[in-house]
Every structure is written in C-alpha cells, then in structure tokens.
Amino acid sequence: MEQPGILLRRIVDQATPELLKISPESAAIPPQPGKWSPAEIIGHLIDSASNNHGRFLRAQQSEGLTGLPYDQEFWVEQQQYHSANWPELVQFWAAFNRQLARLMDATAEENRTRLRLHHNLDQLAFKTVPANQPVTLLYFMLDYVAHLEHHLTQVLPEYERLLLEYGLFTSNSGI
16 A cells, blocks of 8 residues: 555645646635535645644654544634635645645654554544544544545546545544
8 A cells, every 4th residue: 555645745746736727716616505615625625734734743742643623614714715815725735735745754654553542533534433443643644635535526526536546445444
C-alpha cells in the first residue's frame, strides 16, 4: 500500500489544476439550498487540514489518539469562504495539504502503526471506529485522505478516487 503522504500529494497534484478551472463565480454558488458551495467545501477541507495537522502531531507524543471535535458549519460560515478569492483559497488548500503530506512522510513507521487503545475516532473519523476497537495513526491519516476525496468528488464530479484503487476502507476496523 502506498504511504499516506505520497497518496495525499498525488491527490493534491491531480485535483489542484482541475479546481482552478472552476470560475470564481461558480465556486461561490451552492449546488442547492442548504448545501456548501465549492468554495465552502474547499474551506471546510482547509479547516479539516488545520485540525488534523495538530492531531497527527500530538498523536506522536501520546499513547492514545484523541482530539477535540469542532463545529464545522460554524467554522465555514464564520470564515465566509463563499466570498473568498477562489484561486487563493485553492492554492492555500493545496499548500496546507502538501505540508500535511510532509508530516505524514516524516512520521516514523512505529508511530504510524502502533495500536492505540484509547481514542475517540468514533467521534472524529470520517469512517468511524468503535471506541472499544484499537486504531492506528496510519488509519487516521488514511481516513483524512478518504474524507478529502469524498469532498473532492462533490466539487469535481469527474474526479476518480485514488483510495478505491487500493481497496482501503472496506471495513471500519481502525487498523
């Protein structure tokens, strides 16, 4: 299986030029009432990167894998991503995720694969894991990439998920 940092970098490199093809006007318009616009989705992915950056770092200093949840709707609304400069937003998203890829690459294999008995991925993960099942940081990193890809398919309908190529996330075992 490809390492999560390599996989994340490939996704960012593939998606960035496609995102930049979307006009700023189109990026600001939600597909339907009550849904996020492409700009708000990319903003949400920036917020996700921000939160998970700290979680991935702290997990390397801890035996567990816990983090604070955040109010995603509030964060998106408060930051007014719908009116942000679209090319700048996309470039910031890409740069932040390239930094996350560097962090994933720099994380020692023993930290990525160590079983964590104490976690709250039943609350934080995209593909949740019951609190009584052990998890690894590697799972959480790949879960982050799966979450990112999920949202990219909302903005780029033709986007083909790379994680599906690897048969990942066929269960929620957390390992």
